[in-house]
Amino acid sequence: AMAQDFRRHRLVETTATLIERVMTQPVLVVLDDVQHLDEASTELLGRLVRDVSERPWLIVLAGRAGVLPREDPQGGGSEGDHTPGHLQVERLEVPPLDRAAALALLENAVADAALTRAELDALVARGEGNPLFLRSLAQAAREGQRISALPETLDALVASQLDRLEPRARSVLRMAAVLGTSFERSDLQTLVEERGLTVDAELLGALDRFLRADSDHRLAFRQQVVRDTAYEGLPYRMRRELHGRAGEVLEERSADPADLAGSLSLHYLIAGDWDRAWQYARTGAHRALGLSAHREAEELLVRADLAGRYLRTLDRSERVEVLLSLSQSRKLLGQTDAAHKALRRAGQMVRGDALRSAEVLRREASLRNHIGDYRATRRVVTRALALLEEQVDPAALAVKSDLLTVAATAAFSQGDATSATLLISEAEHLAELSGDLSTLADATEVAFAYAIQWGNPDRSKGERALALFEQVGDREHMAVAVANLALLDFAEGRGPEALAMFERARQLSAQVDDAATEGIQMLNVAEVLTLMGRGADAEPLLRRTVSHLTAANRGSFVPIARRLLGMAMVGQGRTTEARDLLMDVLAEQRLLGDRGEEAHALAALALVDLESGDAESAIAHCREAEAICRDSGTDWVLPTVLRVYGSALVDRCADDPQICRDAEQV
Secondary structure, three states: OOOOHHHHHHHHHHHHHHHHOOOOOOEEEOOOOOOHHHHHHHHHHHHHOOOOOHEEEEEOOOOOOOOOOOOOOOOOOEOOOOOOOOOOOOOOOOOOOOOOHHHHHHHHHHHOOOOOOHHHHHHHHOOOOOHHHHHHHHHHHHHOOOOOHHOOOOHHHHHHHHOOHHHHHHHHHHHHHOOEEEEEHHHHHHHHHOHHHHHHHHHHHHHHOOOEEOOEEHHHHHEEEHHHHHHHOHHHHHHHHHHHHHHHHHHHHHOOOOOHHHHHHHHHHHHHOOHHHHHHHHHHHHHHHHOHHHHHHHHHHHHHHHHHOOOOOHHHHHHHHHHHHHHHHHHHHHOOOHHHHHHHHHHOOOOOOOOHHHHHHHHHHHHHHHHHHHHHHHHHHHHHHHOOOOOOHHHHHHHHHHHHHHHHHHHHHOHHHHHHHHHHHHHHHHHHHHHHHHHHHHHHHHHHHHHHOOOOOOOHHHHHHHHHHHHHOOOHHHHHHHHHHHHHHHHHHHHHHHHHHHHHHHHHHOOOOOOHHHHHHHHHHHHHHHHOOOOOHHHHHHHHHHHHHOOOHHHHHHHHHEEEEEHHHHHHHOOHHHHHHHHEEEEEEEHHOOOOHHHHHHHHHHHHHHOOOOOHHHHHHHHHHHHHHHHHHHHHHHHHHHHHHHHHHHOOOHOHHHHHHHHHHO
């Protein structure tokens, strides 16, 4: 059977493929109220939009102000950008109706009411161009209400309309609001009949302005503002009672209440039934995590955390696990500040337990490393290792190994190759002693990645790491393992194979909602395309990647994407544009203190020099880059620098035989 955590992504891919095969002719797709899209629908929309520039489609999204992005959902072309390879995005702000349009709407709506011009003008002024408010004002005027007494806001007007309902209808509508914007008619019937009421045709007729039939069995509020206003009209105690009873109604009619864990956790949380809120929130979060639906998981874990605070008999370790899971989901969603807050609370709860405290610190170090704060990463690792200094049991050895692996990654990113080598070697040793497969997989993978950079990789080590991640079901790190095997393919001259592997890594990252790692894999795909001379293919992907990485809070990778974008421009002969961009990138990397990327940027500028016929400047840039590599220990950049350096020298061979000898040596 298909692994559960593939199902949602596979459903999206299958649905998208079906749509693409069916909609081969020019098609207009209109989606209204996109602010209400659920996560799965949003993912499907993103998948369709990603390839829209290659399809005969026009997609129109409509939603409330502040909901629609100013740039395309995949981070490509911005508003009005019609250049090849970019999405063509047009944004239409819908302003309030002007006076003439508002007056026309009112005149049509109150055609059978005798309103004076002054009364119409007063309604126009009060409606402020909001069509829903204007229609509601018109309805109130038709019912004979005095214009001067009408409410000043839409919310107040809706509240007044609800107040004028007969008591039975008003009570049912408010109880319906407890069930949400859309609900089963039978659930409402069960909820109201205990209070001596019934949902019959007469009552639904009275509520027709506020409720509509979604199907034979479901009802829905016509506008969100009606539902919200009806809900706010409930006394607090009654609201809690109704939510508790709504939860019981849903439980009673469900063959498997766990399928409704999200709704049940919310009902019981508001009802103050902390035990059932905790149980259903945990169940729903576990299912969401199994499907890699981290947005849903984050919401459910927050509910579990809130409920857990009121359960005095709850084991503290269970609350800590909720906080750790919450931190991980927020990390993958790019919510790093919120992830830190969850970790800090977990750390406070395990204070006095050296092993658990070290594990929380290990996660904090990993999070800091994730966002490129390498100095802080190494400081946190040092604190954690001090807590475990005297411990040699398998669990402590596993945590020590994980800490050293994170520290090695930070050292490597800082250009400290010597420390990185020592740290990862010790991490591998401790992982073997601990017997923990996840720990061993992490250490093996990082060691393999470094070996690729240092030019002495053993492919079997990378394959072992991938097999270990598969064995423990760690799909987040499987993506990294596949990407490193792709790096080796490219280093050994297998470009097409590398492209396929990087794309597989990107898909794995997308399946676990790891936006940051997905952005890095997009970057890898674009880099291979660029180095294969396919700059025209790489450029639109790189533009999307910049937005993707920024949204995922991986801004430290953005200058790398911009450097590659400059190289893609060079490949297309746009040297002036490329030079300006690469000079900016060089300044950014010097400010960040990333010596390896500084050398990369200089090598890219040397390529611009060569393309412009200025071999002297190319040689000067390469000499500066080589010096940086040798001084900072960033040896993995040297092959790139020397390749460009050699090309620049070859361009000067005709001028001096010594230059030819230098070129051969380089």
